[in-house]
Amino acid sequence: MMHHHLILRVVTKLLVGTIILFALYVQFHGDFSPGGGFQAGVIMAVAFILYGIVFRLEKVQRVLPPWVVHKLMALGVLIYAGTGILSFFLGYNYLDYGAFSPDHPSHGQHWGILAVEFGVGVTVTGVMISIYYAFAARTPLIDDEAW
Amino acid sequence: MLEEFTWEFIVGHMNYWLFIVLMMTGLYVVVARGNLVKKIVGLNIFQVSVFMLYISIGKITGGTAPIFSTNLQGKIKLDPEIVYSNPLPHVLILTAIVVGVATTSLGLALIVRIREEYGTIEEQGILTIERDMVHEEERVHGEAMGGRG
Amino acid sequence: MLVVTALAVVRTRSLFAVVMLSGVFSLLSALLFVTMDAVDVAFTEAAVGAGISTVLLLGTLALTSRYERTARQSPLVPVAVVLVTGAALFYGTLDMPNFGDPAAPASNHVYPDYIARSVDQIDVPNIVTAILASYRGFDTLGEVAVVFTAGVGVLLLISGLRRRRKGGSKAKQEGPRA
Numbered sequence: 001m002m003h004h005h006l007i008l009r010v011v012t013k014l015l016v017g018t019i020i021l022f023a024l025y026v027q028f029h030g031d032f033s034p035g036g037g038f039q040a041g042v043i044m045a046v047a048f049i050l051y052g053i054v055f056r057l058e059k060v061q062r063v064l065p066p067w068v069v070h071k072l073m074a075l076g077v078l079i080y081a082g083t084g085i086l087s088f089f090l091g092y093n094y095l096d097y098g099a100f101s102p103d104h105p106s107h108g109q110h111w112g113i114l115a116v117e118f119g120v121g122v123t124v125t126g127v128m129i130s131i132y133y134a135f136a137a138r139t140p141l142i143d144d145e146a147w
Numbered sequence: 148m149l150e151e152f153t154w155e156f157i158v159g160h161m162n163y164w165l166f167i168v169l170m171m172t173g174l175y176v177v178v179a180r181g182n183l184v185k186k187i188v189g190l191n192i193f194q195v196s197v198f199m200l201y202i203s204i205g206k207i208t209g210g211t212a213p214i215f216s217t218n219l220q221g222k223i224k225l226d227p228e229i230v231y232s233n234p235l236p237h238v239l240i241l242t243a244i245v246v247g248v249a250t251t252s253l254g255l256a257l258i259v260r261i262r263e264e265y266g267t268i269e270e271q272g273i274l275t276i277e278r279d280m281v282h283e284e285e286r287v288h289g290e291a292m293g294g295r296g
Numbered sequence: 297m298l299v300v301t302a303l304a305v306v307r308t309r310s311l312f313a314v315v316m317l318s319g320v321f322s323l324l325s326a327l328l329f330v331t332m333d334a335v336d337v338a339f340t341e342a343a344v345g346a347g348i349s350t351v352l353l354l355g356t357l358a359l360t361s362r363y364e365r366t367a368r369q370s371p372l373v374p375v376a377v378v379l380v381t382g383a384a385l386f387y388g389t390l391d392m393p394n395f396g397d398p399a400a401p402a403s404n405h406v407y408p409d410y411i412a413r414s415v416d417q418i419d420v421p422n423i424v425t426a427i428l429a430s431y432r433g434f435d436t437l438g439e440v441a442v443v444f445t446a447g448v449g450v451l452l453l454i455s456g457l458r459r460r461r462k463g464g465s466k467a468k469q470e471g472p473r474a
Binding site: 080 | 340347348352355356421426428430434437443446453
């Protein structure tokens with residue numbers, strides 16, 4: 001059904017890698033420029049959703065099976081909460097990132113923010129992709145020609 | 148009362164009024180339109196106008212985006228001349244947008260289920276079907292009770 | 297332009313056009329966020345509003361229907377409700393500070409503290425990130441939990457059952473099963 005969109009398919013192949021790279025940049029450069037876990041998660045999800053729209057759902061689900069995505073959702077929250085628990089066990093308050101580098105609290109803050117933002121990004125990616133999977137897995141009532 | 152309405156006051160409050168107009172447009176779509184997808188879009192408009200209200204509260208005239216300038220080593224140069232806009236509303240709204248889209252998708256999922264059960268996404272149609280169902284139930288119930296219903 | 301787009305949403309009957317207009321609305325509001333110095337927010341709004349939610353709305357349209365039926369009830373009651381609410385809000389804004397006023401209460405409570413302390417304590421150039429992940433870490437943890445819960449809710453609602461409907465748009469009239 002989708003095989004006649006040649007240009008779309010070629011451009012998508014070029015774009016998906018770039019989008020993922022951009023998402024990683026936004027994720028880990030969020031301390032210095034606009035960006036962070038929330039945006040990076042959304043952009044990362046967009047890469048997979050684009051692939052799923054242009055090719056088929058089965059193709060993208062072979063790369064990233066639904067069960068992996070569902071695990072990612074929970075994993076992100078666990079990373080976030082786990083960072084807090086870790087600082088707990090190091091003798092500090094919950095989510096007090098000074099714990100990770102007692103001599104140099106602002107370095108600890110850097111590490112903590114990085115870890116927490118990573119958790120946020122993973123959760124947002126997982127949620128967005130799994131929502132897309134859920135919607136796309138249903139059989140459309142309107143066929144393509146009707147648009 | 149009227150002497151308050153100086154030119155400065157009107158220009159200074161124009162942003163709030165713009166957001167109120169947008170918000171009311173969204174509210175109108177939610178209340179008046181029967182189509183559930185359109186209700187969700189109206190809700191989005193409402194939501195975004197609230198976001199804009201918050202961000203406009205954080206804006207300071209002459210301020211810049213709340214990101215410190217750094218030198219090449221990544222050390223922050225703090226320049227007391229620069230005014231930064233209030234970053235706190237930005238933080239709140241940033242998370243609210245993502246939460247908003249997650250809840251929106253929850254609403255859309257509900258719409259999809261409603262479409263499968265009722266065959267329509269118009270409020271009127273759903274109400275009609277519900278009413279018919281209640282009548283049917285009452286009739287069956289009445290028969291079971293010996294025709295007194 | 298935002299107002300025009302919003303009014304177009306009210307008038308349009310084709311749901312496909314409504315979805316596209318809501319994408320346009322998101323992009324325009326992202327521009328407005330940039331002019332109000334909220335680059336992070338603008339970034340998010342552009343990615344989320346114009347990207348993800350448009351895709352999701354289109355997905356919903358593909359699963360439901362494309363046109364809105366004309367409403368039969370009169371629009372007088374909603375218009376009255378909207379006007380009264382709008383008037384109340386308008387009355388509320390009369391006490392608000394002017395736009396961009398440096399002396400506004402919102403700009404004087406915790407904000408100077410955040411700006412001054414985050415250099416020493418966090419040492420991260422982007423203040424938004426510093427507040428988001430560190431000063432308000434609990435808050436963000438809660439938000440992530442909400443996103444997670446919403447995702448689980450969607451999965452529970454529409455991906456558990458693999459029931460396929462064959463009869464196209466034929467309505468199912470007997471209502472939900474018990």
